Amino acid sequence: MDDFEKELKLGFLDEAAQAVDDVEQCFLALETNSSDTENLNKIFRLAHNLKGSSKAVGFEEFGAFTHQFESFILKIKNGELKATARSVSLLLRANDHVSKMIAGLKVDLDAKFDSQELLHELVTFTEVGDDAAPSAPAPQEEVAPEPEIVFENFPQAFTAPPTPVAMAPQPPSPPPVTPTAAAAPAGPKAAPRHGSGPVSEESIRVALSKVETLINFVGEMVILQSVMREQATSTESLLLKKTVHQLGKVGKEIQDITLGLRMVPVKPTFQKMQRIVRDTAQALNKEVGIALVGEDTELDKTVLEKINDPLVHLIRNSVDHGIESTEARVARGKNAKGQVELIATHQAGKLVLEVKDDGGGLDTEKLKKKAIEKGILKPEATLTEKEAFNLIFAPGFSTKEQVTDVSGRGVGMDVVRTNILELGGEIQIESELGKGTCFKITLPLSLAIIDAMVLTCSNEKFVMPLNHVFETLQPSQNMVQRNSGLGDILLLRGENLPLFRLGDFFGLKSAKHHGEMIAMVVRTGPRPFAILVDDILGQYQVVIKQLGPELAGMKGVSGSTILGDGKPSLILEPQELLKRKLTSGYTPATTQQPHSGGKAA
Amino acid sequence: MSNDVTRYICFNLGLEEFAIPLLSVKEVIGLPEVTPVPQTPPHFVGIMNLRGSVISIMDLRHKLSIKAVPSDETTVVILDLGGHNIGVVVDKVNSVISISPEKISEKPIVDSAKSTDYITGVFRRENSLVLLLDVARALSVEDRSIIKKQSQVAA
Helix, strand or coil: CCHHHHHHHHHHHHHHHHHHHHHHHHHHHHHHCCCCHHHHHHHHHHHHHHHHHHHHHCCHHHHHHHHHHHHHHHHHHCCCCCCCHHHHHHHHHHHHHHHHHHHHHHHCCCCCCCCHHHHHHHHHHHHHHHHHHHHCCHHHHHHCCCHHHHHHHCCCCCCCCCCHHHHCCCCCCCCCCCHHHHCCCCCCCCCCCCCCCCCCCCCCCCCHHHHHHHHHHHHHHHHHHHHHHHHHCCCCCHHHHHHHHHHHHHHHHHHHHHHHCCEEECHHHHHHHHHHHHHHHHHCCCCEEEEEECCCCEEEHHHHHHHHHHHHHHHHHHHHHHCCCHHHHHHCCCCCCEEEEEEEEEECCEEEEEEEECCCCCCHHHHHHHHHHCCCCCCCCCCCHHHHHHHHHCCCCCCCCCCCCCCCCCCHHHHHHHHHHHCCCEEEEEEECCCEEEEEEEEECCCCEEEEEEEEECCEEEEEEHHHEEEEECCCHHHEEEECCCEEEEEECCEEEEEEEHHHHHCCCCCCCHHHCEEEEECCCCCCEEEEECEEEEEEEEEEECCCHHHCCCCCEEEEEECCCCCEEEEECHHHHCCCCCCCCCCCCCCCCCCCHHHHC | CCCCCEEEEEEEECCEEEEEEHHHEEEEEECCCCECCCCCCCCEEEEEEECCEEEEEEEHHHHCCCCCCCCCCCEEEEEEECCEEEEEEECEEEEEEEECHHHEECCCCCCCCCCCCCEEEEEEECCEEEEEECHHHHCHHHHHHHHHHHHHHHC
16 A cells, blocks of 8 residues: 555544544434435435545445445435434444444454444345334324424534535545644634534644644743743843733733643533433433534643543433432422433633533432541441532442442442542532432643742742642741651641641752741642642743653642743642652751752652 | 764863763853752752752762863763763863774673673774763663652652
């Protein structure tokens, strides 16, 4: 195979993967509204393109399968077959198979697949379907249950808005809009990716590595600019001063735009959740609808990728544990069909994701009982409602009486919380017994930039992420108690917090006297504590830079950043910092060089 | 010149001369300002800012127990070690030479308690010996384990 052919094939696979994602949403919409011809046309067009292009680049097996796939869709389109739950399930399975083939071919262009069974099913289903088609109104009813509930919350979730533009025959390639390119800097609501929306802004695909290189250089430019601004203060030339000032403005603009390039809408991730709700509900024999709100909300690509698994878990939990069985719902006088809502909003520079269900809610008494049984909680403990809710995040906790294969081994929720905390986010639970539960996840918009405090210790600068700092204060002499067994203790408004010196974690000797130092109170972990630093220089937005693998094992340091003076500085991770062994605190005998401390430790 | 000739960059560590393949070198810069990283091994000089990315700087002289010669030619060679960059402090960079494989001889050792894995061969240039260095072997693998070991002790 020559390079040209290889390139063609790889290009096709990229496009095909996009098409498969797109078409899945259409299938799900088809189930809700089987008579949407607009949607059917789009599905048919995508399937037809897949078949045509795959044969053109020489994937014979792939072409053969997509041919049957297309025929099946054609039958639905022509009304020979109805879009029932059964046929849509088959379509989704066939789609999964196509996506498996794409993944396989990406690894090995000559990969072979066993498609016989599915092919057979596609063909035979057609025949059975033909016979059953005239007398099949029953399943039809089953799959179109009260769509208005859905529409009330989210008008576009299940219907593709009909637009004549998209009806026009298109060249045989799926829309080449990618998540990266869709993040047009013009505005967060730009360029809808899916659905048969109007022709969006033109876009190009750019490799993520290129965007990252650009971000790096822009960061460097901003640093050089601040150096120049410093120099310009001592110049006589008014023109130079003015130019430097304007350059600064332009630079800021460029920086904002560049960082925006990494932002992508949550839409693709949200839409995957539709499928998960559908499959989970079907496996559990429940009726559950999902509404998506705020799909165009943008988030850093990496954060979005990392939040996917926790979100899947929460959604499954809501369908499995949250929504009651149909009988129980009817008995309580609720709508037989459960409802899960997935909402994304921007709030105060953060992204807030909510997973809401209208199920049974969390029963604090039951939670407590379970926690005592499992030995997580002492029987005499008294908990607030919030604390009781948070029990579900305890490792090894599961409230469902029966373990199901959908969820319920009790390994998930603590992992969900850990993952979210690792992203610098947090998760809260609101729940009302009998009415439903809401998991509220707050995430930083970007992992690349954080708000941080720059502090000094032993004349070295360190960076502390702001989300860890609850408060800072300069403790007076009588607020600090020294105990030979417990070490230093900070007496803070009725609380007794362990107090550490930052320098003691690193074998650095503080440049300041005890009484002049500043305490930072950290409450992000299971136990609050305070860290003493020499001074706080200010609060900045810093761009996170990865450290090389040779420093990967360093505890208490999550990365580095480049400060305004152009020098790199270490970003602290206070929870991990605690795991470092303290060097012998207050005996000044350990006169170590700043970077040779490790040898003595 | 045959096709097998590889180009090497020669540099001094103390009074000894070493060479590494030119293709692994990204650039050569003057000694920059570095930020020390606490509790790292003595040969870990610190981290530096190279046009927006943060790079670790190692002192090969420390690592190989070679006495540094104070010089104003002290330089940092930025190397590409399979995807990530690392800086190495050397006393001075001398020249770029082309060496064909048949000119490279095995390292002359009989038996040694000291590991010399990081020397891949030697090359005779006029009256002096140039040692061909595998920097990845001399530095990174072992370093990773050192830092891991330390944080384990610390934990």
